[in-house]
Amino acid sequence: MEMARDEAREANMAKSQFLANMSHELRTPLNAIIGYSELLLEEAEDDGMDSMVQDLKRITDSGNHLLTLINDILDLSKIEAGRLDLYITEFALDDVLDVMESVARPHGVKNNNELIFVRGDDLGSMASDETRLRQSLLNLISNACKFTENGKVTVSSKSIQEAGQPWIEFEVRDTGIGMSDQQLA
Secondary structure (H helix, E strand, O other), X not given: OHHHHHHHXXXXXXXXXXXXXXXXXXXXXXXXXXXXXHHXXXXXXXXXXXXXXXXXXXXXXXXXXXXXXXXXXHHHHHXXXXXXXXXXXXXXXXXXXXXXXXXXXXXXXXXXXXXXXEEOOOOOEEEEOHHHHHHHHHHHHHHHHHOOOOOEEEEEEEEEEEOOEEEEEEEEEEOOOOOOHHHHO
């Protein structure tokens, strides 16, 4: 049993090393793609090429999303090693939701779904780990779109008060297949 345990540990370490190396190799060219698309976006905005701005914004947002996914792979290794850190910063929620809407749009189109974002008044800013928030929301939206066809996926956000403290409530609803009682358990 000790030998099997040691082999499992070695395999896990090899996997973590592979993930770290692979994510590094992917991030380098992806950062160049993101940087170049941002330059093109700035030029298109400066030159008034409105027809290209939306497409270049989607490319930039999708590149950033892919970079986030690659970073997620690294995070899995960090979680397994017990070394995942949160980076709490203050950020404007409207900016995050703008990016989420742009990145999530293709998920909705894929199964012919209507993707609706409903924002409460006065969302303002939030102190949290912005990357983890984006990961969580996009995961929920992606799953809702995946299991819904020719339906509606609604992403709502609003400010609430709970126990005298301000909170932001996010909700993702869909008209998809739902979950069986077994799955809910």
